[in-house]
Amino acid sequence: MKNDSVIDDPAPLQTSYRPSSFVDRESEREQINQIQENQLRNLFLHGPRGTGKTHLLLDHIEKLPSSINTCYIPCRRCSTQYQALKQIYQSVTGENPGDGHHTAKLQREIQDRTTDVETLIVLDDVDFLLSNDGDSLLYKLSRTNPENLSIVIISSQTTDLSQRLEERTYSSLQPSRIGFEPYSAGETYQVLGKRARDSLKPETLHRNALTYIASTTQNISKGLTWLKTSAKNTEDRITEESVRQTQRQAYQDYVSQQLRYFTQHHRLLHQAIEELEEEHGTPINTGKIYDRYQELCKSESVSNRRLSDFLKDLELLDLVEAKYHYGGRKGKTREIKSSSF
DNA sequence: GGTCCACAGGAAGCCTTGGAGT
């Protein structure tokens, strides 16, 4: 790898970096403010990955008065009821409860500690929680100190929450819904351009390079990763040609970043899919993928049943696309195709 | 009409972990 000579400040190219202003998200920001001002408790934000849902909400939280207690739960890391409750408990009390307690005990503690304090709980990437026992947790939270506790649910997979939750849970939550439209290529260009100006040295990025990235992906996280990978591999000027050359490596960087909190089995599973696609093209059936995973894993492999759940995780991360067949000539299977830039 | 395909995904149970009670 070459040195970072075109990068002046690496921070603005990080996906976690929050810029001072947002491109074309004023109406969503306004909606969030209005809902909170009108004392409506719960909120459901949905839209594709990389459209700024999390960033906008974290920005909103930062501006809330310090009297309001906020708990941010990244559900891809806290995907079980216990893990999510543990995180909430930690935010509310400042203490780590450890493991081995009953969920009911943690719940009671949380209820006691939030009785007199306005509290906002954010469940980001809620689909990971819902694929476990999330419904039950949401139901319990929705009945915990309803006067003081608000819940914000963020999803990039679910557009209609009422279809994913039990009726009693949805009716208890009654969330106000805000949809985030995907960015256009022009808006993506603006967002990435601003980050590049804040990060790169002057005149080190060619306009065509940015146009190429923005026309290929409208997912801001992917675009930023691509820009960063290109910058790291360029000595003087990022051009369309250099961006094209780093496309593959940038995607690998993006995958590693997305899978960093998951198991080695998730990574091997993804590797198996990529290898099979390269050898045989797309789509690939799950049976072939499981066989290749076994070969890659050699020992200590998990069962196909477990792997089926891990494949679902890759779907939730938008790293693969799956077409479901519930019978028919192909049998009951999923046809898998990996997504890319 | 019966059989086959190629798993999906639910249910039950096992094992490990860690806190609480005795």
Added chain:
DNA sequence: ACTCCAAGGCTTCCTGTGGACC
């Protein structure tokens, strides 16, 4: 130190699926 209990990770078992083919 020992036992009990709950949660989560995981495996095993099993049923269901619907169009193609005989």
